[in-house]
Amino acid sequence: MTRSRSIWIMDLLEYPLSRSPVVRTRDPETMRNALFTVYGATGFAVAKPADFEGVANYLLLSKIGLGFCGYGAKTVVEFPEGDFARLQIGLKGKAGVILGSTATIPVNEQQPGITPPGQPTTIVFEPGFEQLILRIKTGALENALTTLLGAKPRGSLVFDPTAPPKPPTAQLLRELIMFLANQLNSMAAQLPKSMLQELEQALIVSFLSAHRHNFTELLESSATEPAPLVVRLAEEYVEANWARAITIEELASQTNTSIRSLYAAFKKYRGYSPMRFAKTVRLRRARQMLLEGNPKTSVSQIAFKCGFGNLGHFAGDFRQMFGELPSEVFARAQRAR
Template sequence: MGADRVDIRNTGSLHARLNAVELETIALGFGATSCDLVADAFAADFVRLQIALKGRGLACIGGQVTDINERQFAVTSAGVSWQMVCQGGHERLTLRIKQDALLRRLAALVDVKPKANYQFDSAISADDPQAGSLFRLLEFLARQLNEAPSGFTSAVYRELEDAVQIAFLSTSRHKLRDQIAAPGPLPDFGLVKRLEEFIEANWREAITIERLAAEAGVSARSLFRAFERVRGYSPIAFTKSVRLRRARDMLLSGDPTATVASAAAACNFANPGHFARYYRETYGELPSVTVARAAR
């Protein structure tokens, strides 16, 4: 995805499958070919992550060769040229993240402005637990985009893009990675209450870490620490609880048009199955039971 030149070799009976979707700050693509393939790309303004789903490939990133296989992901930083060589039968998932958006997210997380040419190490171990979390998030997003690309609200997409960027920054190797999890100074505790009120007033909109940090005037790590210290949970968990409460109000309203699916969508839950699980964990019953009781 994003190659400037592609050569195919040992074609025989050629079969290829390609699919890509571009959102505001990220793009996600799938590729599979039955033949050997060599792709070249010039330096670009986005970071590229390549994950092997089947078979093996090699990425030459800025003159350094990196394996792309079941044990390792490959990362190409923005501004770096790239070449990929894949064996026949190789299947791959490619994530692209715009460099300017990624650096804004990083600055919000660590309260340090990174340089415009900020670089990432070219390899990520697939055995890293955070790499597994990133892969599962991308699998979920790819599945949803493939099955129902227009099924989410814009707020849900913005929050998913936010989650992908944070997951990538937490997983990849770079100079400021350790600072993402490192403790920072605590803001005033009154800030937590003010942000809770902000979330209560804007729960229908996209609630991203970058937006909350800007509203608070502190770094994202200070924001998370304040919530954990004062409330014992994260601002994202609070946002979820607010949306669950709003969804429950809809389901209890007795409105015949209020269904589990419509309440989940209205409250920005990307997956109805996940919504049902969160709802049961919070209220001790499935949302369908709430609807049935309200209809009596």
């Protein structure tokens, strides 16, 4: 590749997210150091070091990371498993994503590439390739999924990187990413914190809707098919009586159905059991009380008031659902008073 055809026109071209530069270099070793220290890469190789040119920009927000990179020579980068999902939006040229021993997944202007959380990855960047990268923390994805479904689903969130994205939602996701990158790249744009948070949440929800995972069918059925009356009645009863012990027999009686039928309805339309829903409601109530930071109460008193007799189990369930211990939430709320 000759310099006249180079992507290296830094003084004339402002790349996406150029206000958040990481590296712009012709030196492969400089690029290697940036990839290892900023992005956590574990491997880096360039086919023709003399032709190498690279640029990388990256901005970390509260729940997501948004980046840009481009390479002038064929480059191979290896990443270990991470606690986030990675989405590659091709802007120019082509690349390939190798996940474990599977076949290479192409990435280009028409086809994005996804790396699921916990998946080691090798990415082959062809000369002239440019892309936007979206990283979403696993916890943010799980919290958004819980909000969409109404309760934390059973099991871990697992994406299928080989499944094609859903065209309408995938296009919306791409447009949202491009919009946010453009806004963050504008010297005049100073987005309010609340707007950034809303855009982050919109990106996360769009990502969950556009890319197939093990809860896709449940998510789609929740959006398109209303739950039967028996499920809604049970949920309303739990919401109204969360402060006292509720048995599955009581729920079946209140909804005028059998225990077996009630369990089957919740499993089909919610993906979890009626008693799991009851626990989720109590955990949310407990969090609301903890966030008040009332100095006249304590974590243990709130736990008991919300129906949790075992403080260890309460702390474990709370942390699994909200990503932090109840004592941490309570202490933070008290400091803010």
